[in-house]
Amino acid sequence: MKILYIHSTKGGDKYINDFMSDLLLHGLREVFGNDVIDYPGCWYMYSDEILNRDYDKNIIWGKGFTINNTLNHYNSIDRSDIKKKIQKKYFDLVIYGSIRRSDIYIDEVLKYNNKVLFIDGEDDNIIDERYLKHGQYFKRELLVNKHNVKPISFAIPKKKIIKKINENPINLLAPLIPGRYSTYIYDDEKSYYEMYSKSIFALTYKKLGWDSLRHYEILMNGCIPIFFNLEDCPNLALTTLPKDKLLNISLNYSDILKLYFPFKIYKKKFLSIKKILSYLPNMLKNKSATEFLQKNSEILEIKKEFLNYTHQNLTTEKLAKYVIGN
Numbered sequence: 001m002k003i004l005y006i007h008s009t010k011g012g013d014k015y016i017n018d019f020m021s022d023l024l025l026h027g028l029r030e031v032f033g034n035d036v037i038d039y040p041g042c043w044y045m046y047s048d049e050i051l052n053r054d055y056d057k058n059i060i061w062g063k064g065f066t067i068n069n070t071l072n073h074y075n076s077i078d079r080s081d082i083k084k085k086i087q088k089k090y091f092d093l094v095i096y097g098s099i100r101r102s103d104i105y106i107d108e109v110l111k112y113n114n115k116v117l118f119i120d121g122e123d124d125n126i127i128d129e130r131y132l133k134h135g136q137y138f139k140r141e142l143l144v145n146k147h148n149v150k151p152i153s154f155a156i157p158k159k160k161i162i163k164k165i166n167e168n169p170i171n172l173l174a175p176l177i178p179g180r181y182s183t184y185i186y187d188d189e190k191s192y193y194e195m196y197s198k199s200i201f202a203l204t205y206k207k208l209g210w211d212s213l214r215h216y217e218i219l220m221n222g223c224i225p226i227f228f229n230l231e232d233c234p235n236l237a238l239t240t241l242p243k244d245k246l247l248n249i250s251l252n253y254s255d256i257l258k259l260y261f262p263f264k265i266y267k268k269k270f271l272s273i274k275k276i277l278s279y280l281p282n283m284l285k286n287k288s289a290t291e292f293l294q295k296n297s298e299i300l301e302i303k304k305e306f307l308n309y310t311h312q313n314l315t316t317e318k319l320a321k322y323v324i325g326n
């Protein structure tokens with residue numbers, strides 16, 4: 001299947017890319033190989049091309065962690081005469097990887113009756129209804145059922161998922177605390193991943209949207225997410241995550257958070273007098289991961305179960321097949 005993939009040509013005010021667009025492109029390339037033409041080329045995902053570019057890594061979301069070095073042979077992709085190819089219906093399918101950021105060639109795509117899909121990976125709940133009559137629309141952060149709109153969520157490149165869990169973690173709770181920027185000390189992907197793989201639990205929660213790549217990065221490194229307020233998540237958001245099991249984790253194991261100074265764990269919106277007071281009688285208790293595992297022998301099996309779920313359900317290849325309809 002020949003696919004033209006129009007990726008995001010602009011990020012937000014600061015960033016050049018969009019995770020939803022990037023991850024779907026990777027999955028499509030896993031399934032269909034070089035028959036997927038990314039246009040303009042997503043140079044920052046290619047292990048060969050990124051070396052040829054002079055750029056600031058801070059213009060890529062998350063410094064490029066998880067999406068970098070996932071594609072190869074940038075110049076082997078034929079990106080010539082795209083407009084003419086659209087007019088001749090050369091492609092079996094045109095996919096707009098971030099329709100609200102880039103709609104280049106949309107007039108030609110529609111005029112010449114190309115089959116088209118629209119991806120909307122924004123954090124908000126807005127749907128651009130202009131496109132619904134022209135093709136299937138996929139919306140991240142979908143709130144309610146709507147004709148010709150399907151939910152979509154992030155995923156993980158298969159090769160970045162660890163093969164087996166670390167059975168001797170050193171941290172009861174991962175030292176990176178979302179929203180506490182003083183803990184964002186990881187400048188390379190390897191050390192960032194190792195931080196999670198060496199931890200039993202990690203905190204995560206809704207940012208601007210419910211879906212966050214952090215949830216998946218925790219799971220893919222054999223760590224267990226403690227997900228704040230997941231019970232409030234709409235049914236059509238985070239549709240690929242095992243929400244019931246994650247809710248049980250928060251219910252059964254969130255007491256470990258009472259061992260940590262609450263002002264270093266909770267953002268203001270999650271903080272309460274009850275949480276502050278619950279810390280006081282526990283402030284001198286041991287936070288040893290080894291001791292916790294000795295008292296909770298089931299934890300390693302839970303880690304294995306989540307990692308296996310990630311391998312089976314949260315890959316970019318799985319995402320691509322869902323979007324294409326296979």
